[in-house]
Amino acid sequence: MSSQPLTSAPTALDLTLDGGALTAQLVDFPSVSGDEKALADAVENALRTLPHLTVDRYGNNVVARTQLGRAERVLLAGHLDTVPIADNLPSRVEGDLLWGCGTTDMKSGVAVQLRLAATLPDPNRDLTFVFYDCEEIEAARNGLGHLAAQHPDWLAADFAVLLEPSDAVVEGGCQGTLRAKVTLTGTRAHSARSWLGDNAIHQAAAVLGRLADYQPRRVEIDGLEYREGLNAVRIEGGVAGNVIPDECVVTVNFRYAPDRSEAEAAAHVREVFQGYQVEVTDSAPGALPGLAQPAAQAFLAATGGSARAKYGWTDVARFSTLGVPAVNYGPGDPNLAHKRDEHCSLSAIAECERRLREWLTAAR
Template sequence: MGEAGHPPLLPCCAPRGLSRRALRVPRPHPHQDGPGRGRGARGAAGHGALRGLLRAGGGGHARLREHRRSGRHRDHDRHLGHGGLLRPGGPSRPPLGRSGHRGRAGAPFGPAGHHRGRRLHRQPLHTGGRGVDRRGGGAGSQHGHHLLHAHRRRHRPRAGGVPRPGARPGSGGARQPAQEVPRRHLPPALRPDHWGAFGLHRPQDLAQRGAAGVRGAGVNPAADLAWLIGIPSPTGEEEALCTALARRLSPRYGSDALVRVGNSLVVGRPGAGPRITLYGHLDTVPAQGNSVPEERAGRVFGLGASDMKSGLVVMLALLEDAEVAAGPYSVAGVFYDKEEGPAHENGLEDVLDAVGWLSRSDLAVVLEPTDLELQLGCNGALNARVAFLGEAAHSARPWLGVNAISRAGEWLAAMHRSEPVVVEVAGLEFREVMSVTRAQGGIAANVIPARFDLNLNYRFPPNLTIEEAEVRLREAAAAADEVEVYDRSPAGAIPEGNPHLERLARATGARRAGKQGWTDVARLTRRGIPAVNYGPGEVALCHRPDESVSVAAMEEAFTGLKRFLTTG
């Protein structure tokens, strides 16, 4: 039947010859909505109520389908279910091969829509209500139960105006399982910028994706990581990601608790309890054909998955968690830029200068990749230009000159034979190593080189100062003619005796280790901020084309940190 005051869309009885065909009629109204994707042209036309569906990208006709019961009994008075009316977040196609005849081999047990068979999880087309005839046929009839309840909408407040804990718009009851992470983009008809064309103006008008549970928490790490990877942020191009994070967190924190420093973002404000600050860099190395995220076999692949957008996922989940906000700690987050570039351009220094209260943190957690180890301290790093000098000559008469490259041969051989030196600091092992990382010499193929330049990289343990480390480097390069130290990064101090570190270790159960490498823990400890490294990323996969991270690792990092932040 048509809407009130309008003529019927179709006669109540189907014309002869059309009893086995889908019907096409002029669309009665441009806002007749429903993101249906067509099933097959099977099914019967008959005597029940008809539902019109707007096909995404379709033409000027609505596809009408009826729900026919088995044995040619009367209709259920409900829509059979196109692909777009599935459970929120589900695939936009009929599951289990239901496009064919329901009596064929492999079809679900029982008639379509029967609650004991495998039925479509559908969003009701209207709120309905309790009809008189519950066996089917009456308006608002309820055959079985809907998995998505039309009466639980965001604009229908609970008695007293207090929402039920854990409720979210469009979600099902307690028995409804969490949705899987989608492995595709949203259909165009569901994108927010397409809602107006369908007469949809609020998120409540559409079925809402609920977050999959992470050990009982309302976060979805794989989906959040795919979202972050999908916003490119190579070093120097972090603006879009910083803006996206600010927009996401603004409704929860308000503009007064978001401080933007260039393309870095500080989230939170000073509170009454001990201050715990979470740190993560926004940038990645350049793409290597891995800029599109992909999830398979319990892992998320893509640029920055391990280093360190998986750490950002955990930060987001903690900053958005109500129990963390109500916990004993004052928790803040710092998302900063340019960590992967030259040390003197790192955006963290500007953030620490601009937001003074960060320096009064009781503990900072840097969510760099650590394979879920609690890594304390970090190596310091020096880089030096080392030059060997010679005298140019024609390559046909080398005895008239001095080959600078050959002069460096013995020193290079000694560097090649050198072994890492294991140093123990505060019960943790660090390795002291020197490596030649670059070399350049000669001006032409037929000229004896007069100069040979090399780069010497030195990683030193936390028990050495910058000055002590530089003395050791110059001693190691004594055979060279020139040594110029041009890049200095201090080692990160180990926060021995920090009570919050001890609680963090107990809450996570993580193995303690020294950080073999340099992280921004060193910048923080140099300013007197106790800091540690702890993150879900995998060190061996950083900066690789096949970079990935385990979803389970993100879950474990979140669970451990939340336990720490909520129990004190």
């Protein structure tokens, strides 16, 4: 697997290109997580040529805004980074398909953002465009998180759209996620005299039994059904082939509906495993879809009128913590993200841009 930059990589972006051609240009900027500076520079330089936008930058995060005094502000966000290159640069076009690293996740969505930023000087709502780094790696380095901490005013909005690939179907909010360790303790002994010990691994059967019997909740929010899930994802235990283990740890992952807070999710997991030692090791809140908001209703109408719940966690959760309802909506098949044969339909990019443009220019 290669992650070396191309010697022929571009140095500037041409915002007069159509969405597909602009996506190809973005793809040919290698921008593996942590190495987004060249692309962030190009995005900033291109946006600063547009007199209807004010542009700010923090690190490799670029924010551009209209200041028209509209009654509502909509934020469009996308990350600049990709996973490591898998011998899939430069980009290439075959028929209606554009191939290359980041075509789906998510430079096609970024291209749509840039096209709208360049060609909508007088939208029906004020617009904020956010381009951020380090989404594909650990949360502590996530550029959107840095902006939320250092410049939350730049992210103020009534509604947000994260242009992650969703096959151009609105995916409302996202699930929360929590991981916890359930620790079982016993007594160590020689396996030849096992009756002198208490096998901690055997105790895990009761924990697994609770998981097998667990009935996950389904909850409807803004007309979308979120399904929860509580599952064992790892079991650790054992010292040697002739020792009765005195400790076993079952790691569980709880994917929960966004009507629960992180504290409520943790309390629920502790309730399920009452009587056992439970340690929450990682947690991230979900995001409410906010589809009852007027801006969201207009967005749904412009994009086909249907939506589904987002199964998984995305950065829309960061907007939720800021009090901004958010959805996922972008071109590209999310199942192709991170694959060596990643690709995106050129017609899907154009259709996504068209729908967003209609929403942002329709008479109100």
